[in-house]
Amino acid sequence: MARAGPIATCLAVLVALMCGLTAMAQPGPSSRTLDTLFERLKTATDPGAIEALEAAIWDEWVTLREPELAGLMADGIRRLQRRDFAGAIASFDRLIERAPHLSEAWNKRATAHWLNSDHEASVRDIAETLKREPRHFGALSGLGMIYAERGQYEAAIRAWEAALLHNPHMAGVREQLDKARALAGAGKT
Template sequence: MTLLRTCLAALLGVMLGANALAQNAGSNTMLDTLFAKLQTATDPVAIQSLETAIWEQWVMVPEGPPRELMLRGIAEMQQHQLKQSVDTFSKLIEIAPELSEAWNKRATAYWLLGNFPASLSDICETVKREPRHFGAYSGLGMIRAEMGEHSRAVAAFELAKKYNPHIVGIDGEIERLKAMGGDTPADPLGCSQRTAGR
């Protein structure tokens, strides 16, 4: 788990450093292209660039209050002002509930605060809006693993790998959790959406 945690911590750094000022036009088409390239990329520099570009697309928000709130919430997280960031992302969710990354950022803040139930709830909202969100699935897998829900952790990590096959250490973690056994629940992610992202 240590290697995977290290990789996810690095992923968190990429997520927080992504350029929230990018333009919103054509983001869905751009995301489709980036995900297609990520599947076949082999060069480590290209892979890192593609991951960063995907995060940049996810943090795109419209001009005005939504953008201001996203930028403020990211800055608060970077400064470890986690409770303030939860409040900020909550305001963003109120005015723009369709933004998957608003939910994911708040889920991350809750996770860092140790509030697993709130984080899980927000992760589920994230993947409803962006079924390819490998960062959200990775976080979901970590939380499920820490809660001893091995089968659900495997399901989440497998989805993270499906959309980003380059997450270092994820194969070993999947195998480790599979070896611990457990029945696959009817709702593999625990999000009341059996087919989310699958």
């Protein structure tokens, strides 16, 4: 197996952070709540507030009221954490069958596909995520990573710029964006 590059390492860290969140007892994402959180995130300057707002957004995306759906989300996340990607995909498949409107179900399955080296399936699920939640900075960041791995730097730039539009505080994405811009510029000479 090839050694993971910096992009893969960044995504692995992102996945670990996302998987650390729990899926319990709250309703599905509230548009009004998310709107408020995103507005506050764009203007926040305090690192503690930024971290809390990001966590609150992820919580809105991942928490579910219905026990069966929450159980499937939690099972898929546990399987991701154990690197049981096929099992995680199966859990997220069942969740998507029961609740296809949940953007985070699609995003989690996209992550599992990516970690399972199925980038085409990951891109398809990211597209479904973004249909349901166009501000999903995690999905946009992951899409940028996939494009960069393919050498599609212009597409990576667009994805990362969109991610930063919704969450301007992602330093790792900013760094990758700068690298992609340099590589895209080098390819034009």
